Amino acid sequence: MEQRPELPLPQLYAFTVLAEELHFGHAAARLGIAQPPLSQQIRRLEEKVGHPLFHREPGGITLTAAGRELLPAAQRVLTELADGLAAARAVGSGETGRLRIGFSASLALTVLPGLLHTFRERYPGVHLDIREMTTAPQLAALHDRSIDLGLLREPPDTDTELRFRTVLSEPIVAVLPSGHPLASQRTVRVAQLADSPFVLLPRAAGPQLYDRITGLCTAAGFTPRIGQHAVEWQTVCALVEAGLGVTLAPASIRRIRLKGVAFRRIGPGTARTRVAVAWRQHDRNPLVAHLLAAVSRSHHDHPTTG
Structure with missing residues (x-):
């Protein structure tokens, strides 16, 4: 049976700040709360641990052995959570992640290098998975979701599940x-x-x-x-x-x-x-939207070639 965490994050955060400051007044000011609520948070945490985390003495406070043991774990949990939140926000906004692109080989001679360069300049944290394949395999890969976008020649007129934009x-x-x-x-x-x-x-x-x-x-x-x-x-x-x-x-x-x-x-x-970019009609992946924006910029600069 999966064990549920017992320690609320606000209490862990209050503990780490107090452990770093070793002064209730300074820690409360850093947390933006009054001293009594901070003392209550620490007391509740100590009750869950079952042991005091701080020695409270007239000259100040120090960590107990239990407090010294808990501190690095608490700091690690808070750091990993902050990193996870930042990563989730970056993926959600399309700043990181993985984008799978199919392309016809001849497009490596024309639109592909400039398009990828433009995209990488704006989104350096995105991993691009570039796959060389002809048009029919690209269409199949889009339908089975093994690629996110395709750069292909002569897109079909009858495919209602995909969208196409001339490049x-x-x-x-x-x-x-x-x-x-x-x-x-x-x-x-x-x-x-x-x-x-x-x-x-x-x-x-x-x-x-x-x-x-x-x-x-x-x-x-x-x-x-x-x-x-x-x-x-x-x-x-x-x-x-x-x-x-x-x-x-x-x-x-x-x-x-x-x-x-x-x-x-x-x-x-x-x-x-005609060369077109292809994608699934209802795909909400922000990375797809970012690449389509890069395609639009490239198309505006170089709409045709002779």
Whole structure:
């Protein structure tokens, strides 16, 4: 059976102050009370302990052996309680705690570093748990509460349990081996890619982006012939460099520096892909609200990229 604490905190606090001052008048003044109530608090505490805690003598007071034994424990309890209250207030206000963020790998090349830097500057006490995952796993992780927020591409329109806020809109570009005949052009029409095999992320990794890319091909009059799949854009570009195909990708992929890869604008017009932050609709975690505020600041500074 769990043992309930016997000593009220006000009595412990009065005891520690008197033990430090060893003077009823000074201790009462420090506590902001009169001497009689202080004497009553100490007397009640001594009754619970079963032994005197102070020697009361004409020249002053000193701690008894029981008092000397109780003092460090009382000080420890009061310190731990104060620390616990401070920690609870910090977590409740979103100043500390743990925030789990999923992100698509390509966003490490664009919005993620600046966003995390902005957040860490304001909330250095928060532990950030950053997890690299594609869009579909992020959506699943948000639903099963294994992450708190996601940074993903082409959010779905039909998910009513999650909310989405656009962070970035960027063009889609053609990614070609540097020796490809079309690499000599500044702009490539999607229809010109019809005869080349494609390297794409599997649809299961991000259905909306996959459909966006294949939809551009369909609109240009052909169905892309998928030669290879790769889960990460870094791998996609490496396979393009190896001559295994071409692809259409977010413009931020240009920051993956591979000598054997050419990135070209597509035309006519400009197809774009949307990056969004995602979170559970009714999540009241203050850390989520803080990160969304940081997203808003970043979006205000850099609403789009070309």
